[in-house]
Amino acid sequence: MKANVTYWLDESAGRLPDKAAFVDEEKAVTFRELQSRAKALATQIIEKGLFKRPVVVYMEKGVDVLVSFMGAAYSCNFYSPIDVDMPASRVNKILEVLEPELVITTAALKETFESYAYRGSFLLFEEACHAEIREEKIEAARARGIDTDLLYVLFTSGSTGVPKGVTITHRSVIDYIDWVTETFAITDKDSFGNQAPFYFDNSILDIYSTLKTGATTYIIPKKLFAQPVPLLEYLKKKEINTIFWVPSALIVVAKLKAFRNVDLSGTLQRVLFCGEVMPNKQLNVWRKFLPDVLYANLYGPTEITDACTYYIVNREFADDEPLPIGVPMANTDILVLNEQNEPVSGEEIGELCVRGTSLSMGYYNNPEKTKEAFVQNPLNPFVPEVIYRTGDLVKYNEYGEILYLSRKDFQIKHMGHRIELGEIETAVSSLEEISLCCCLYDEKRQKIVLFLEGELEKSYINQRISGLVPEYMLPGKVISLEKMPINANGKIDRVKLKELL
């Protein structure tokens, strides 16, 4: 039994040492290079006395980030990537939660990180990845580690303004990737085209399927996602046969009909997607131009290791029909519970809850938020058993497949990003000029709309809060009101505000 994902890398490096594992815009890393550089980093991490501790990776997206992740995993510590474009105050909040003692970064980025609230030590990637490897130390660390030790912590938006660190173990990733590689028959002949940032959990599928099977992942340059024709040309040139993207990325391609210029039939074999609703309108464009491709809708939050249900598209859908999120993955149980915490019957709507190995251990260093979402299974009064309450409202269709309907709370998905509207409200409220504000999401126009009392320009607000929240959270529209509508409970009347969208 494998207790650490790095055993996959050892196997692939033994079998296919000179094959490219990961390729970015500038360079490629073979399985052997990935293994030896990660082991060099691991040796340095172990020599700092760290075991089961967070290792922050603060680097531009590229193959070196993945080498760093593996360095942390070989040393039996867990990695947490911090996006280099994240505003300082948010980085500091993450550091407060994580309390890391070690950051892997580059010489060029070290100074920026030193300006944050961090007093721990650094490993400079360029030096550390060529340091001496001490195999015996790595073996000793791996022998101490067990499969329920953490592999990574990914931070997601938190409603109170403090990002939540979702913890995931080696076991959860091993279980998930075993399912992915079996279900989609992934082998070393396959090539992935990675879209997901490494701080977003969709990337787990690309990274670990590659490590396990000896496939190759091409890290697609971000700018191509705004240029559909060059994007498809890139897929063709690199002979990428599998993509796992957020629907927003697939929609851009469908909208501009790039397929008329680039023929991917015979190249692309699998189009998998996850992270938000995939509209059939755009999926039908993909299906029309590439009818022989396997399409699959995966569903799940970061808290259950990327995905927990799936639907392999096997019938026609009208443009306005919803695409099912399907059925549970192997070794995963889905409970759809109504407000009385009972399983729903017929077409009743309920909250999707998950049971199984895929569950996160909870939010790092945050027992309150953990207790809210990770709760005792109400259907099991006999032994302690945790389920994760996703906050997603769903129902079953006539085929016994699950249909995603909406959220129970104020979490949204905007261009593939998971955002708690409360986090934006907290940032805006911190401005001295603001007395009351409220954020809503305009689904139709795909805009974050900020309502506030008083007259303030959108450009002014966005400039002021751009140091507090990432760019993708900045409101796309600001509506100034003389008086905020208040409901009978004395709360901001969101129903009334919705009418103003």
Ligand code: AMP
């Ligand atoms: P994240 O943690 O960023 O992966 O976001 C998880 C949330 O995204 C879920 O709780 C859903 O609200 C939404 N989501 C993920 N996958 C899908 C899907 N296939 N269809 C609809 N919504 C989805």
